[in-house]
Amino acid sequence: MFAHEFMRNALVAGSFVGVACGLVGYFVVLRAQVFAGDALSHVAFTGALAAAVLGVDIRAGLFAATILGGLFLGALGTRARADDVVIGSIFAWTLGLGVLFLSIFTTRRSAGNGTAGVRVLFGSIFGLSGSDVRVSVALAVLASLILLTIARPLLFASLDTAVAAAQGVPVRALGLGFLALVGLVAAQASQAVGALLLLGLLAAPAGAAHRLTTSPYRGLLLSAVLAVGSVWSGLTLGYLFPRLPPSSLIVGCAVGSYAVALALTATDGGSALEDRKTPM
Amino acid sequence: MIEAAIFEGLSWNPLSDVRQLVAFPFMVNALEAGTIVAVMAGVTGWFMVLRRQTFAGHSLSVIAFPGAAAASLAGLPIALGYFSFCGASALALAGIAGSRRSLSAESAAIGSLQALALALGFLFVSLYHGVLSGLDSLLFGTFLGITRGQVTALLAVAVAAIALIIFAARPLFFASVDADVARAAGVPVGLLGFAFLLVLGLSVAATSQITGALLVFALLVTPAATAHQLTARPALGVALSVTIALAVTWLGLALAYFSAYPVGFYVTSLSFALYVLARLTRVVAGARSRAKLTPASV
Numbered sequence: 001m002f003a004h005e006f007m008r009n010a011l012v013a014g015s016f017v018g019v020a021c022g023l024v025g026y027f028v029v030l031r032a033q034v035f036a037g038d039a040l041s042h043v044a045f046t047g048a049l050a051a052a053v054l055g056v057d058i059r060a061g062l063f064a065a066t067i068l069g070g071l072f073l074g075a076l077g078t079r080a081r082a083d084d085v086v087i088g089s090i091f092a093w094t095l096g097l098g099v100l101f102l103s104i105f106t107t108r109r110s111a112g113n114g115t116a117g118v119r120v121l122f123g124s125i126f127g128l129s130g131s132d133v134r135v136s137v138a139l140a141v142l143a144s145l146i147l148l149t150i151a152r153p154l155l156f157a158s159l160d161t162a163v164a165a166a167q168g169v170p171v172r173a174l175g176l177g178f179l180a181l182v183g184l185v186a187a188q189a190s191q192a193v194g195a196l197l198l199l200g201l202l203a204a205p206a207g208a209a210h211r212l213t214t215s216p217y218r219g220l221l222l223s224a225v226l227a228v229g230s231v232w233s234g235l236t237l238g239y240l241f242p243r244l245p246p247s248s249l250i251v252g253c254a255v256g257s258y259a260v261a262l263a264l265t266a267t268d269g270g271s272a273l274e275d276r277k278t279p280m
Numbered sequence: 281m282i283e284a285a286i287f288e289g290l291s292w293n294p295l296s297d298v299r300q301l302v303a304f305p306f307m308v309n310a311l312e313a314g315t316i317v318a319v320m321a322g323v324t325g326w327f328m329v330l331r332r333q334t335f336a337g338h339s340l341s342v343i344a345f346p347g348a349a350a351a352s353l354a355g356l357p358i359a360l361g362y363f364s365f366c367g368a369s370a371l372a373l374a375g376i377a378g379s380r381r382s383l384s385a386e387s388a389a390i391g392s393l394q395a396l397a398l399a400l401g402f403l404f405v406s407l408y409h410g411v412l413s414g415l416d417s418l419l420f421g422t423f424l425g426i427t428r429g430q431v432t433a434l435l436a437v438a439v440a441a442i443a444l445i446i447f448a449a450r451p452l453f454f455a456s457v458d459a460d461v462a463r464a465a466g467v468p469v470g471l472l473g474f475a476f477l478l479v480l481g482l483s484v485a486a487t488s489q490i491t492g493a494l495l496v497f498a499l500l501v502t503p504a505a506t507a508h509q510l511t512a513r514p515a516l517g518v519a520l521s522v523t524i525a526l527a528v529t530w531l532g533l534a535l536a537y538f539s540a541y542p543v544g545f546y547v548t549s550l551s552f553a554l555y556v557l558a559r560l561t562r563v564v565a566g567a568r569s570r571a572k573l574t575p576a577s578v
Binding site for chain 1 (some may be wrong): 329332334335337338382383384385386387388389390391392393394395396398399400402403406407419494495497498501502505508540541542544545546547548549551552555
């Protein structure tokens with residue numbers, strides 16, 4: 001399995017993407033912003049296809065769209081949390097734009113490129129080149145470092161916004177920066193598992209970690225470990241069963257870990273960390 | 281070059297344009313199906329926005345995709361896949377909402393369910409070879425090739441869904457606005473929430489046959505959000521939401537007929553433009569009423 005270069009590339013890139021997704025996802029779930037992550041995944045689709053239509057590097061479009069999208073979502077809402085209905089209306093339209101770009105792209109470049117839309121939507125982790133891997137490792141390390149640096153104040157701001165603001169924590173700036181970070185990681189993940197499936201890597205391992213432990217740092221670690229584990233087992237399964245798409249298998253493993261965590265903690269209700277959280 | 285392809289055959293005479301639109305049976309079917317879907321989405325969407333269940337609604341719409349993919353893999357009618365998957369996941373979402381966990385746990389659960397659904401959908405599509413073009417229409421919809429049978433089925437579902445909502449409209453409104461007071465007054469809040477998700481699942485399944493799994497949202501949330509911006513009165517709001525959904529669908533279908541671009545793009549763009557307009561109107565109206573309150577001399 002390790003003899004193939006595409007497999008090594010996929011494993012290396014996938015592991016780093018998994019770590020970044022697990023860490024950022026932990027806070028996405030804690031802050032109940034999974035819907036914003038969902039919206040960003042649609043923004044990723046539109047951004048990538050817009051870049052394809054303009055003839056620019058797809059990656060540039062992907063990153064620009066998701067990071068700007070994250071900042072925009074943060075700027076919309078009060079305290080850098082956008083309203084679900086506003087998010088929904090905006091991303092329905094973004095997706096409509098994406099469809100337009102898809103149809104322009106497929107009609108203009110006939111044959112050969114007909115699957116571009118599918119690749120953006122569902123990823124192509126076995127098709128990563130050596131330079132793709134280097135870029136995604138560098139960005140994943142960057143994202144993880146930024147997150148770990150702001151982890152303490154962000155945790156404070158997420159658990160008790162009012163008290164954190166009173167203590168002088170820049171709550172709004174943190175919220176904005178965090179959504180931009182989610183955008184960066186979303187763009188990363190959409191290269192690996194595709195724009196539509198990245199939500200699985202963001203939400204499922206983190207959801208499992210939240211169920212299993214109440215300690216934030218242990219939770220962060222567990223979430224990253226589960227995400228990387230899902231990537232590894234998904235890729236291995238994808239190698240063993242070439243007919244099955246690797247991105248589906250990765251997300252399947254991630255959701256599987258969440259289901260196991262739910263089953264393990266089914267007896268006691270909710271995690272203690274959430275009980276500590278003040279009602280909004 | 282592209283510009284030449286846009287609006288081919290469109291004349292300045294609206295009457296002849298309309299005549300051209302209804303000249304082909306496939307277009308008549310599409311317009312009828314679009315009308316049914318728009319009315320249903322307008323009504324259920326209004327309650328969905330009121331109940332702040334946009335994320336659940338979006339997940340339901342996404343689940344339509346694996347439903348359709350599974351049905352085509354198994355050789356069953358696609359509508360069966362849509363309805364069974366959306367119905368089953370409405371039950372699951374009701375279970376998640378009913379467990380009364382915190383907001384963050386609920387959103388993680390919905391997100392995981394949605395990701396699983398999409399992963400399954402892609403798995404089914406990959407197992408079912410040679411549907412790459414079909415994948416696009418499952419996700420983004422097509423208004424070509426809607427049959428009479430589909431229109432009849434849609435009509436039946438829409439009548440059932442709307443009848444259910446009208447039947448339960450008053451208690452549902454009560455429960456949506458203030459669940460605790462409604463529960464104290466003896467309204468079966470849990471049952472209503474469950475029934476509403478089921479109806480939402482039904483209408484999403486029906487809508488996604490026309491708009492595709494990814495664009496249901498454009499008809500479900502945007503017209504309803506616009507209506508909520510413009511009025512707080514329930515009856516007027518529902519009527520407005522339906523009207524906007526209808527107008528957007530008809531215009532979108534007509535524009536798509538005369539141009540080379542997909543119907544989903546027009547429907548989403550038109551409804552989003554209306555939403556932005558509604559928000560701007562409200563901002564302007566708010567500024568004007570504030571200006572009236574403060575004397576000009578100050």
